[in-house]
Amino acid sequence: MSTVSSLLSGMAAVMTPTNFIASIIGVLIGTLTGVLPGLGITGALALLLPASYGLSPATAMIMFCGVYYGAMYGGSTTSILVNIPGEGASVVTCIEGYEMAKKGRAGAALAVAAIGSFIAGTMGTVGLTFFAPMLAKAALAFGPPEYFAIAILGLVLLFNISGKSPLKSALMVMIGLMVGTIGFDPMTGVSRFTMGIINLEDGIEFIIFTMGLYGVGEILASICKPEEQGEMMKFKFRDLYPNREELKRSLPAMFRGGILGFLIGLMPGPGMTISTFVSYAVEKRLSKHPEEWGHGAIEGVAGPESANNAANAAQMVPLLSLGLPFNSSGALLLAGFMIHGVAPGPMLMSTNPDLFWAIIASLYIGNVLLLIINLPLVGVFASLLKIPINILLPIVMVITFTGAYAINNSLFDLGLLLLFGVLGFILKQAKFDLAPLVIGMFLGSTIEKGLVQGMIISNGSFMTLLSRPLAGTMLKIGLAVLLFSILRSIYRAMKARKAAVV
Amino acid sequence: MKKKAFVSLTVLMLVLAMALTGCGGNSNSTEPQGQDKNEIKYPERPITMIIPNSPGGSTDLLGRTVAKGLEKYLGQPVIVQNKPGGSTTIGANELMNSKPDGYTIGSVNTGMITSSVFKKSPTNYAQELEPIALAAISPQILAVKSDSEWKTLDEFIKYAKANPGKIKIGHTSVGGSTHMATALFEKTTGIEIEDVTFDGGSNAVAALLGGHIQAAMLSPVDFKQFMESKQVTALAETGEERIDDPVYKDVPTFKELGYDFSEILWQGFGAPKNMPEEVKQKLVEAFEKTVNDPEVKQAIVDLGLTPKYSTPEEFKKMWLETQDKYKEVFTEIGLIK
Numbered sequence: 077m078s079t080v081s082s083l084l085s086g087m088a089a090v091m092t093p094t095n096f097i098a099s100i101i102g103v104l105i106g107t108l109t110g111v112l113p114g115l116g117i118t119g120a121l122a123l124l125l126p127a128s129y130g131l132s133p134a135t136a137m138i139m140f141c142g143v144y145y146g147a148m149y150g151g152s153t154t155s156i157l158v159n160i161p162g163e164g165a166s167v168v169t170c171i172e173g174y175e176m177a178k179k180g181r182a183g184a185a186l187a188v189a190a191i192g193s194f195i196a197g198t199m200g201t202v203g204l205t206f207f208a209p210m211l212a213k214a215a216l217a218f219g220p221p222e223y224f225a226i227a228i229l230g231l232v233l234l235f236n237i238s239g240k241s242p243l244k245s246a247l248m249v250m251i252g253l254m255v256g257t258i259g260f261d262p263m264t265g266v267s268r269f270t271m272g273i274i275n276l277e278d279g280i281e282f283i284i285f286t287m288g289l290y291g292v293g294e295i296l297a298s299i300c301k302p303e304e305q306g307e308m309m310k311f312k313f314r315d316l317y318p319n320r321e322e323l324k325r326s327l328p329a330m331f332r333g334g335i336l337g338f339l340i341g342l343m344p345g346p347g348m349t350i351s352t353f354v355s356y357a358v359e360k361r362l363s364k365h366p367e368e369w370g371h372g373a374i375e376g377v378a379g380p381e382s383a384n385n386a387a388n389a390a391q392m393v394p395l396l397s398l399g400l401p402f403n404s405s406g407a408l409l410l411a412g413f414m415i416h417g418v419a420p421g422p423m424l425m426s427t428n429p430d431l432f433w434a435i436i437a438s439l440y441i442g443n444v445l446l447l448i449i450n451l452p453l454v455g456v457f458a459s460l461l462k463i464p465i466n467i468l469l470p471i472v473m474v475i476t477f478t479g480a481y482a483i484n485n486s487l488f489d490l491g492l493l494l495l496f497g498v499l500g501f502i503l504k505q506a507k508f509d510l511a512p513l514v515i516g517m518f519l520g521s522t523i524e525k526g527l528v529q530g531m532i533i534s535n536g537s538f539m540t541l542l543s544r545p546l547a548g549t550m551l552k553i554g555l556a557v558l559l560f561s562i563l564r565s566i567y568r569a570m571k572a573r574k575a576a577v578v
Numbered sequence: 579m580k581k582k583a584f585v586s587l588t589v590l591m592l593v594l595a596m597a598l599t600g601c602g603g604n605s606n607s608t609e610p611q612g613q614d615k616n617e618i619k620y621p622e623r624p625i626t627m628i629i630p631n632s633p634g635g636s637t638d639l640l641g642r643t644v645a646k647g648l649e650k651y652l653g654q655p656v657i658v659q660n661k662p663g664g665s666t667t668i669g670a671n672e673l674m675n676s677k678p679d680g681y682t683i684g685s686v687n688t689g690m691i692t693s694s695v696f697k698k699s700p701t702n703y704a705q706e707l708e709p710i711a712l713a714a715i716s717p718q719i720l721a722v723k724s725d726s727e728w729k730t731l732d733e734f735i736k737y738a739k740a741n742p743g744k745i746k747i748g749h750t751s752v753g754g755s756t757h758m759a760t761a762l763f764e765k766t767t768g769i770e771i772e773d774v775t776f777d778g779g780s781n782a783v784a785a786l787l788g789g790h791i792q793a794a795m796l797s798p799v800d801f802k803q804f805m806e807s808k809q810v811t812a813l814a815e816t817g818e819e820r821i822d823d824p825v826y827k828d829v830p831t832f833k834e835l836g837y838d839f840s841e842i843l844w845q846g847f848g849a850p851k852n853m854p855e856e857v858k859q860k861l862v863e864a865f866e867k868t869v870n871d872p873e874v875k876q877a878i879v880d881l882g883l884t885p886k887y888s889t890p891e892e893f894k895k896m897w898l899e900t901q902d903k904y905k906e907v908f909t910e911i912g913l914i915k
Contacts, residue, residue: 122633122660126642219790220774260665263775265696265752265913274671274699277664344784398787399803400780407780408634415639415880419803484632484662525777532774533746533790 079206083440086433090441095138098131099438102139103445106146107453113154113162113287114479117147117405125412133416134431138438140412144405145197145442148388149450152189152381153457156182158472160291162479164349165384167286167514168356171238172369172376174294179372183316183458188326188374189381190450196334196382197443200389203338204396205436209422211390212397215342220533221541224526225550226343226350227519232554234353235516238370238509239360242565245512248503252516255280256524263528275488284480285517288493289510291476293500295469316455318374326378329359333382341387344394344402346522348387352380353515389439396420396435620680620857624655627847628676628684630669632662636799636881640845641685643877644713647868652860666690667699674706678850680857683710686848688900692753695904696914704897707848708858711865712893714845714883717817718759719829721801721810722793723786731813731835734793735767742770748782748794749773753913755843758904759816760795761911762839763832786810797843798826799882816841821884844900845883846893862890 090099109120120143128136151166156173169189176185203211218226235249236242258269259279270276318326333355340351359379360369369376394400399421401407413420418431425432460468480493500510530547534540542548627645631637638660645656661669666689673684690703720731728734738745749756752775760773774791776782779800786794787809798821804810805825812829818840820827832839847865849858868874869887878885888896908914 118632118634122638125634125639126646216784216788219785219788221790260752262777263752274664274667277667278662344781394784398784400784400787402780402784404634407778410780411634411639414799414882415877417880419806421803422807422809423803485660486663486668488663529774529776529785532772535743 082429082433083205083437085430086435086437087441089134089430089434090138090438094132095135095434095438096441098135098139099142099442100445102142103146103149103442103449104142106143106148107150107446107449109143110147110150110162111153111457112150112479112482113160113291113476114283114481114483117144118408119482120147121405121408121412125408125415128412128416131416133418134434136416137413137418137431137435140409141435141438142442142445144392144409145385145388145439146446147405148197148385149190149193149446151384152193152377153186154291156185156189156377157457157461158291158468159294160472160476161283161286164282164286164346164518165352165387166381167290167349168237168352168380168511169377170290171356171511172373175370175372176374176377177461181322181372181374182461183454184318184322184374185372185377186454186458187316187318187451188322188330188378190447190454192326192330192333192378192382193385193450194443194447195330196337196386197389197446198440199331199334200338200341200386201436201439201443203386204389204392204439208393208397211342211393215344215394215402216398217546218343219530220526221530221544221547222526222550223344223522224530224541225547225554227346227522227526229550229554229557230350230353231515231519231523232558234357235512236561237353237357237360237511237515240509242561244508248508248510248512249516252513252518253520253523255285255513256517256520262521262525275486279521280492280517281483281489282518283483284489284492285496286514287476287480288496289500289503289514292473292493292497293504293510295473295476296497296501297504298465298469316458322374325365326374329355329375329379330382332358332362333379334386336379337383337386337388338390340383341390342393346518348384348391348403349518351383351387353511355379355383392439396424396432397422399424618854618856620854620860621652621654623681624657625652625680626682627656627658628669628673628682629658629660630662630666630673630685630687630689631660633660636797636883637685637687637689637845639881640714640878640883643874643881644685644847644865644868647871647874647877648864650871651864651867664699665693667693667701670703670707671699671701673848674701674703674850676850678708678853680849680853680861683847683849683861685845686897687845688755688843689751691897691901691904692751695901695908696753702901704894704901706851708851708853709890709893709897710847710849710858710861711869711890712844712846712886712888712896713865713869714878714881715817715886716797716799716843716883717815717821717831718756718795718841718843719798719801719812719815719826720759720763720793720795721786721805721812723789724808724811726792726811728813729811731830731832734813735769738767738769738771743772745769745771745793746774746791747771748776748785748791748796750776750779750782750796753904753908755841756795756797758907759841761907762816762841763795763837765907765910766832766837766839783810797882798823802882818842823879844886844896846897 151162152169154160154162155166155169156177159170159174161167161170173185236245260267336355337351341347359375391402391406394402395406401410530541629638629641642658645658648656661672670690676682693699694702722728749760779796782794785791814832815829875885
């Protein structure tokens, strides 16, 4: 049977009443948990796993996949509305999305995020349907040295994402890397910078870090500016949706984001979050409106939000065709499959094709359902901003703290959240960019693990590591970019000095 | 009018958030009423089960499976609460410091040994907690890629002896069970291979299949489907006896092959110390029935673990023995200084 006819029979399997309802429940739960900051796919799936014991494997899988996709849709909501990233993949959406919200374009940003998620999610699913086995093999060529190289390249390319002072950004990246080393050393088990605090032993939760820096920091900053109250709250219903101009600008960004997201998402671990940063950087470089960046450029929402959904689909590639989850939510999805006696992997397509194609088909249907559910919600969520700020902010604060507590059921995390909130507030007032800090913290552990594992694999020789074709090429590109940007900034400084003398 | 709708919406979101965080805490707030000094009615309200790991992992899934089974024999809901962090010490400390009234129990596992032995926590959990029951065990498996040049353990060891340091072997979690199995394997056979620590079995399997490492020491569940698809070959396992699972029934133990060591990861349940004797007895009985319940047993097998019950005394002995072994071996290889 050809791929298309298998897919069609899979569609038929999903359209049975039970499975269809399961899919709707899944995407609804996914959307809701995505909207609540802190509660991501992991939390939602963990809650659903025990409840799913009585369901048939296909129904349960379809529901899990709905949650998996749904959570990625909802993630952007709080980023755009109140500057609180719900998960790593929505951090970059804060930058332009929140600026748009401040200008009263929250609805447009949310709608573009939903449409982009749909387009890129579908693109990703098409890629998954037709190229999965091939791509999965390619993904295996990436070992620890390659992760190290990718992370380094990412760091070099992205550290100055805001395009302001390279020196300030570099400082932020360094601090981010340092924060990332807190906790026990992954190779030797030695505790680092924990100051004897046992809660720091496993390191700092990335999402607590970002929720604090962006979310709590923003709330604190808002408290200091009471005069702006009420200014941004006036908009008509028609303004809730993007206008023609905004859509025209977003569409190419969505497609680019979709392609980038899918390719980068094939990378294990941090692929999804990195893809959003890369998409942001690419859109910024290509934009015809460079003056808008940092002040609510719609491409900066459309691109990254599309990228993370395509990456989400890409992460299903190794899961379904190899049986290997490349991130924590994938791992939970795998656990869900396993307790229903389904082992995804090379065998699934041949031993249980009906189930395999039902899962794939449910991803297409889930995407359509999510668009249908999310577009009307745009109006509801955007209207939340009409709530006076003195009522809205405390509510947001409570939701943030509740979400942060839900991640590990830990009061200590709430302390950290507050600490990073104050840090974010101070940095913001001092005109430091938060994005490089977050990127440094995020890539730090990948870089460290990749380097240590890669060095053992390369017999302790950095030259051997450089001689690996993929890793070596990426590292050399990284080095070239770094040298180029250093030389360029020296040249610019000299030119500026000359101009000053003259 | 509209304002009302917004407020109710946000209230709804709040309620949902709270519901999702699981308000399991309220079980501690209601004190048992009319408690007679001589007679303890137990259990008369829901019981909280602390799981010291994140949701979704094997400890969590086992805990949830057993919690569900316990409800049948205790007649009260058992609420699972994840308290991850600090390599299981956060959850272990929480359990240790909770009221010893039988309303807070917790899952305990080899991770607590690691944190005790590495002095991450000054507490010796084997002594400071009350072991209730062992629930599941699992050996570790040494496997290579099927298209590699080694088909048997002897061939592998011969190659490793001729090429010291050339073989890279993957395991998970420094100081954990797979690390212990790897260390014992190297020590007993006298070969020189390089360890690479991965976070999670899947990452190690990916590196093995991609040819970045030559061997991996992981749990049976990590390899299972790759054994079925014949992508990896298991050379030996670290248990006392062979695994029942048909996929693994032909895999010899190291002991069978003449290498005298074993390493078994275990998962059990415990409670705070100094519980009233009757309460402890009731809990022990309920756990015995639960772990031996055919339905629970099957669920444990589905998780890739071997169901195994033992009494509190046997369990404590095993816990202490494992602890001594970890201390000795990890000191010997220089991990504990």
